[in-house]
Amino acid sequence: MNASPDIGEVAGLIGEPSRIAMLVSLLGGKSLPASELARIARITPQTASAHLSKLVDGGLLVSQSYGRHRYYRLANPEVAHALEALYTIAAPKPIRSLRESDQVRAMRYCRTCYDHLAGEVGVALTERLLALQLIAEADQEFVLTEAGKQKLRALGVDVEANPKSRRRFARPCLDWSERRHHLAGALGASLTNRLFELGWIERLPGGRAVRLTPAGKSGLTEHFGVTFPTPKETAT
Incomplete structure (x- = not known):
């Protein structure tokens, strides 16, 4: 019999400033080389290597070599979900420049949360899927309805759940900037x-x-009745 999960060990791994900077930079779902992660964390490659080893050993990251370079990504969607959840309880940092203000505005408007859509756009789309009864809420999960399956399949979305996958198929993910849920899980991806x-x-x-493209704005409006303000209208 195993003991309870060691939350303290994970918290210690996440809590170090350089490590959290590298983890957050991977929340978009892509892989980055060690050199880029060192630059993001503003530390030397040698120091970054030590931090990355700890994150891999702790099960938060996985790595893969391509030629002379080693790339890192989040180990699984659960790690991304945990990091996003921390955003919802963390106090906001002060914005210190116009560039940072623009970046925050863009993030709040539309971003990826690991491999699914978040921000104002992601939440608005999810709420339209619920309003149109293409997905439904059930036992703290989202369920794809038959109408939703037909609608999304016609759009070219893979709507079949993989019975061998441990990943939840459709689940609500609390959006840190909107304080409402967006669609996560395999279906959201x-x-x-x-x-x-x-x-x-x-x-x-x-x-x-x-960026939500003009084709995206018209397509989401046509298919789902979603309308969005321009990013500059979004509150910072």
């Missing part, structure tokens, strides 16, 4: 991936912020 394929959303360089 499939829907977001399809929006990228359609060119309805595009990644912005240097972070997790995502």
